[in-house]
Amino acid sequence: MKPPPFEYLAPATLDEALELLAEKGGEAKVLAGGQSLVPVLNFRLAQPAFLVDINGLDELDYIEVEADGSLRIGAMTRQRRLELDPRIPLRAPLLAATMPLIAHPQIRNRGTVGGSLAHADPSGELPVAAVALDAEFVLRSHSRRGERVVPATDFFEGLMTTALAEDELLCECRVPAAPPGTGWAFREVARRHGDYAHAGLAARLTLADDGKIVSARLVYLSAGEVPMSAPRACAMLEGEEPSEGLFAEAASTAARDEIDPSDDIHATAAFKRHLAEALTRRALAIALDRARAA
Amino acid sequence: MSRHHVSTQVNGRVYEREVESRLLLSDFLRHELGLTGTHVGCEHGVCGACTVLLDGQPVRSCLLFAVQADGRQLATVEGLALSSEEMHPMQNAFRDAHALQCGFCTAGILMSMVTFLEENRDPTEAEVRSALSGNLCRCTGYQHIVDAVLLTAERMRKRSA
Numbered sequence: 001m002k003p004p005p006f007e008y009l010a011p012a013t014l015d016e017a018l019e020l021l022a023e024k025g026g027e028a029k030v031l032a033g034g035q036s037l038v039p040v041l042n043f044r045l046a047q048p049a050f051l052v053d054i055n056g057l058d059e060l061d062y063i064e065v066e067a068d069g070s071l072r073i074g075a076m077t078r079q080r081r082l083e084l085d086p087r088i089p090l091r092a093p094l095l096a097a098t099m100p101l102i103a104h105p106q107i108r109n110r111g112t113v114g115g116s117l118a119h120a121d122p123s124g125e126l127p128v129a130a131v132a133l134d135a136e137f138v139l140r141s142h143s144r145r146g147e148r149v150v151p152a153t154d155f156f157e158g159l160m161t162t163a164l165a166e167d168e169l170l171c172e173c174r175v176p177a178a179p180p181g182t183g184w185a186f187r188e189v190a191r192r193h194g195d196y197a198h199a200g201l202a203a204r205l206t207l208a209d210d211g212k213i214v215s216a217r218l219v220y221l222s223a224g225e226v227p228m229s230a231p232r233a234c235a236m237l238e239g240e241e242p243s244e245g246l247f248a249e250a251a252s253t254a255a256r257d258e259i260d261p262s263d264d265i266h267a268t269a270a271f272k273r274h275l276a277e278a279l280t281r282r283a284l285a286i287a288l289d290r291a292r293a294a
Numbered sequence: 295m296s297r298h299h300v301s302t303q304v305n306g307r308v309y310e311r312e313v314e315s316r317l318l319l320s321d322f323l324r325h326e327l328g329l330t331g332t333h334v335g336c337e338h339g340v341c342g343a344c345t346v347l348l349d350g351q352p353v354r355s356c357l358l359f360a361v362q363a364d365g366r367q368l369a370t371v372e373g374l375a376l377s378s379e380e381m382h383p384m385q386n387a388f389r390d391a392h393a394l395q396c397g398f399c400t401a402g403i404l405m406s407m408v409t410f411l412e413e414n415r416d417p418t419e420a421e422v423r424s425a426l427s428g429n430l431c432r433c434t435g436y437q438h439i440v441d442a443v444l445l446t447a448e449r450m451r452k453r454s455a
């Protein structure tokens with residue numbers, strides 16, 4: 001349970017960090033909060049020759065609210081800081097509700113926004129929230145790619161696999177402002193507060209002036225290799241008058257036909273589908289109440 | 295193998311050492327500094343036994359490298375007592391409420407709960423249970439730990455009233 005030997009590098013600026021990554025390529029691993037990477041090293045599941053510690057990059061630690069209400073969150077922003085920022089419940093309430101669900105305060109004190117996204121654990125809450133919020137990520141490298149902006153839906157490519165190239169850093173997460181008439185909910189079931197959840201989802205509903213649903217988003221955790229969207233269930237909701245019956249139908253479609261959970265030591269796939277269906281009905285009811293109050 | 299100079303303040307005292315880059319902060323505290331009050335249970339962030347304060351905030355010392363503590367301030371259970379005669383109110387409450395048996399989890403729980411009570415002076419039982427979710431105890435069944443944290447909060451409120 002001790003990490004293998006590695007060379008420790010601590011760049012002081014983003015430029016230096018990108019230079020090191022360009023130089024070391026696949027031999028280097030980025031160290032952010034270390035709350036996922038250090039366990040991986042302690043178990044010796046990875047043996048990188050170099051660790052590039054980006055904790056010195058203060059330039060990636062910020063939360064900015066733009067004039068249009070959108071958010072720009074630096075990758076090195078600690079999860080706990082985002083959780084406690086009083087602007088977030090007003091600007092991105094779904095994000096504010098997501099943060100306390102991630103692990104424990106002791107973990108969130110170190111764990112970063114960028115680390116959680118780059119780690120891309122399909123049981124993680126932040127990737128799911130990012131997809132539900134139509135977030136975009138700013139990636140940078142010293143290669144020809146330079147800076148590129150990747151939508152969250154394209155970023156998560158497979159099991160713990162993202163669009164990030166070996167020499168690329170995730171630098172910023174951009175969250176657009178929600179349209180008026182939007183309600184949201186994050187619901188999950190875990191054995192204990194702070195544990196990775198068996199099932200859970202982020203739901204978002206936007207209502208038109210006549211009360212009909214103009215857009216719906218349902219994104220699930222622990223339901224496949226990436227944050228799992230349920231486009232068919234959402235299509236059933238869009239353009240319709242919200243009702244309990246409609247929500248039950250959409251929940252059943254999403255949980256039975258769209259997500260793809262697997263058995264693990266704590267829960268069977270069938271149980272996870274059962275949870276997902278019940279949670280979807282509840283999340284949609286809460287999102288509807290909030291959309292009507294918005 | 296890369297070695298690094300580390301200068302860090304632990305419980306107000308400055309320590310300087312040369313360390314290997316892969317040395318975990320938990321092992322640095324225990325083996326290099328001899329501060330064995332911080333315990334090591336799982337070494338992957340799950341049990342909370344190794345919790346210490348880094349610049350005032352509780353963190354897992356098994357998920358940090360010693361080199362990352364360079365220039366930072368740490369607090370461990372050894373620094374909790376107010377003096378050699380007087381324990382911290384939470385330590386007294388743990389004794390009074392029988393909140394420990396083997397004591398393996400205790401240091402991590404004390405370090406987590408001391409900061410929790412700074413942020414929430416009058417917590418409900420449910421809030422205490424939720425705050426304890428990041429620390430495992432194999433002995434007590436948690437009830438007495440919850441009692442001790444609530445007792446500490448009550449005594450500290452009375453004292454400052």
Ligand SMILES: Cc1cc2nc3c(=O)[nH]c(=O)nc-3n(C[C@H](O)[C@H](O)[C@H](O)COP(=O)(O)OP(=O)(O)OC[C@H]3O[C@@H](n4cnc5c(N)ncnc54)[C@H](O)[C@@H]3O)c2cc1C
Nearest residue numbers: 032033034035036037103111112115116118124125170339
């Ligand atoms: C006990 C425990 C319980 C947990 N429970 C949960 C939970 O319930 N839900 C949950 O979502 N998470 C949970 N986590 C994980 C936690 O949220 C981590 O903090 C997070 O997944 C990783 O963030 P980090 O900053 O610590 O990244 P690190 O561990 O430092 O890095 C993780 C990975 O991302 C890469 N990386 C990090 N930052 C960047 C960047 N800016 N650019 C490119 N690559 C980067 C690293 O190279 C590494 O591969 C738990 C962790 C522990 C220890």
Ligand code: FES
Nearest residue numbers: 335336337342356
């Ligand atoms: S030893 Fe660090 S959390 Fe268990």
Ligand code: FES
Nearest residue numbers: 395397431432433
């Ligand atoms: S008292 Fe033994 S583990 Fe808690």
